[in-house]
Amino acid sequence: MTQHGPVLPLWLCEACDRPWPCPPRRDELLGEYADVSPSLTLYMGTCLVSARQDMSWAPPDTLRLRFLGWIP
Structure with missing residues (x-):
């Protein structure tokens, strides 16, 4: 389970306080949804x-870029 979940309604990462999805969560999501x-x-x-x-x-x-722009 990730520690990099969103804190709503600000959509900040609960682990690193960066805009969610933060870089670590993006990497996790790419791995989780690889197939x-x-x-x-x-x-x-x-x-x-x-x-x-x-x-x-x-x-x-x-x-749009924040939530979708990083997906290959």
Whole structure:
């Protein structure tokens, strides 16, 4: 189990206080979803929708890159 979960509604990492998904969590997610990358995109898209609701003040493109831009 990861220690790098999100603290809501700020979407900060509970372990390292960086914007979630933080680099360590991204690496974990890439490993967890290595064989099912479309599922990772779907999961992170769901997180993006929730984050947009929680952080309506954040620029949409910034959130899109944060939640989806790192997925190969």
